[in-house]
Amino acid sequence: MEIIDKLELAFYKKNGNDFEDFVVSVYKLQFPNLLAVKPQGQKGDGANDGYVSGKLVVQVYAPEKVEADKTIAKILRDFERAKNYGWDFNEWHFVVNDKFNKLHNDIHMAIDKLKKENINFAIKVIDAETLRDKVISQLDKNKLRIYIILNADKDISEFGDFEKVEKVIDALSKEKSIRKIQTVDFKNFSSEEFLPDGIKKLEINVEDNNLFKFFGIHIEKSQEVMEEYIPQIGLDLFTEIGKYIQDVYKKYELKMKPEIALLKTYETIYNKLDDDANLQTAIWVIMAYFFDICDIGKIK
Known part of the structure; x- marks a missing residue:
């Protein structure tokens, strides 16, 4: 629409x-x-x-x-x-x-x-x-x-468009910065102090109520979608994608509030792709997954 x-x-x-x-x-x-x-x-x-x-x-x-x-x-x-x-x-x-x-x-x-x-x-x-x-x-x-204002209550419970997830992953995998990443550069999050509850992390990082609801919906869906998709793309590429998203986010976070950095991270990825509603959802789901498991955003 x-x-x-x-x-x-x-x-x-x-x-x-x-x-x-x-x-x-x-x-x-x-x-x-x-x-x-x-x-x-x-x-x-x-x-x-x-x-x-x-x-x-x-x-x-x-x-x-x-x-x-x-x-x-x-x-x-x-x-x-x-x-x-x-x-x-x-x-x-x-x-x-x-x-x-x-x-x-x-x-x-x-x-x-x-x-x-x-x-x-x-x-x-x-x-x-x-x-x-x-x-x-x-x-x-x-x-x-x-x-985001218009989609704060969007129902994505039935989202399972793996073709669109694959398209996002494929676009990001072509980034020069990803090809230069060494897997060892990606943090071992099991040994880091981070907040594994994405919703609690949202409470710390996001003040805007619409973005909180909108991104929270995608966090809740992201694990189901991504855990099913990871075996199809391989853990190494998956890890590199996470590092890329993390690096883009942190570049913006140095200059602006965490919630604005999230929006800028989305725009950076979105601008590499065609406009498509399911594609937009796929980007948010992928970002939400890494927000949940990585040190993206403040934790206290």
């Missing part, structure tokens, strides 16, 4: 908290410092689902059906709550999932009135079409992050 089709499908499938999490994730593409705000007991979330201190409050509304009078009441109530709560902001976005049905004119008129009454604030209503276009505008520089 094309990424834009999958993006539009998300608006139809997501309601309530799922849509709120989705909005926060895509807003972080434009505002990396944006914080997700979770309710605090009786105080709630202060009419604020996403926050950039000194700049922006994002409030999300995702009812099963958008009704003009209820939406207007929520807009007015939430804006006043945000102003009175103590947030430091000059821009307020009300994101409503209308599932591309267009908002009633009364809602736009209510927003126009609110703007006139609050000239010190940049007030915007963001419908599904506007938010979709915001995400599309980020595709050139954030395609991989958007892919």
